[in-house]
Amino acid sequence: MGTPLKSPPVYFTVVQARFNTLLKLGDYLASIQEGMRKAGFPDFTSRKMVTLQLAAQEVQVTPPNVVNLEQFLFGNAHKTHMFVLNPDALTLQSTRYGQFEDFSAQFLEGLALVDKVVQLDFTDRVGLRYLDHVAPRPNDRLDLYVVPEVRGLGARLGGKTVHAFSETFSHLGDIQLRSRVLIQDGGLAFPPDLAADGMQIDDRFLEYSGHHATLDTDGFIERRMPFSASAVGEQLNAIHGVISAAFKAAVTEYAFKVWDEV
Known part of the structure; x- marks a missing residue:
């Protein structure tokens, strides 16, 4: 450990198993x-969602299929950890990540609990996702925190960079990795496909507004297994x-030094 x-x-972490x-x-x-x-998740609620499933045929494209989905949410009392249960997946999301060993153990405990009740047959996708908010200290430049490969062309073009986006998709054996870096001004933000669901975000992330990078x-x-x-x-x-290797490749040694001093 x-x-x-x-x-x-890190301000938001998600782990999921599809079954x-x-x-x-x-x-x-x-x-x-x-x-x-x-198990420590007494805050229960449910919500209904409508999703669209697109199916393409060789000759023509069929209309979207509307699917009604009900999700069940189990949160802890402090609103820092929440399980989300779908008919085909269990997700644990957190705003107080801590350490991987503890976070993954908590997820596996929840997954085992679901299996004990329903007796799962297989999994076909397991994923882990981190959102990191990289904000420079006062009088620091963001360039000191993230490597040149993810900063875009702003330094070469001159002027003020309003927005820069970098994405790398890689296959490393069985693992597929999507690494995104968004550089912009403003406050803390979430990608369009993720939401905090009323969870408690650390004040130090909410209070910052300015030039920063979001690492996603x-x-x-994706492999079916018993x-x-x-x-x-x-x-x-x-x-x-x-x-972990991708994160270390995107940020500098100076950034790690700062994060270990505060």
Whole structure:
């Protein structure tokens, strides 16, 4: 277990396992909710969502299929960790990440709880995603914190860079990695496909407004496997190693020094 930074830049973390679809998930909900409550997630709510599924044929494109989806949310009392249960996936999202070992163990505990109630058959995707807010200290430049490869062409073009975006998609064995870096002015923001869901964000991230970088690092494995919580844990360990390397490649040694001083 590595030594955590004193002031890490991560403000949102998501881990997810997709599994065989449970059309009768509602029948098991009471047992799952009671297990989550005893595990420290008593804040329960549900929400209904409408999604569109697109299916293309060789000759013509069929109209979108409207799908009604109900999600079940189990949060802790401090609103810093939340499980989101879909008919085909369990997600844990956090605004107080801590260390990978503790975070992944908590997720695996929740996944084992669901399996105990419904008896899962297989998983076909396991993923881990981090959002990091890289903001320079007063009188520092952002260039001191992120490497040239992700800064865009602003330095070469001159003037004031309003917006820069970098994305790299890689295959590293079974792991697929999408690493995005967004540089802009303003306050803390989330990508369009993620939301805080009323969770408590650390004040130090909310109070900052100015030139900053958002690192969005998403690693996942898409492979169908018979359900095994330990196998999911092994996949998460491998993904975490790749994401950690990508994060270290995007930021500077100076940034790590600052994050370990504050």
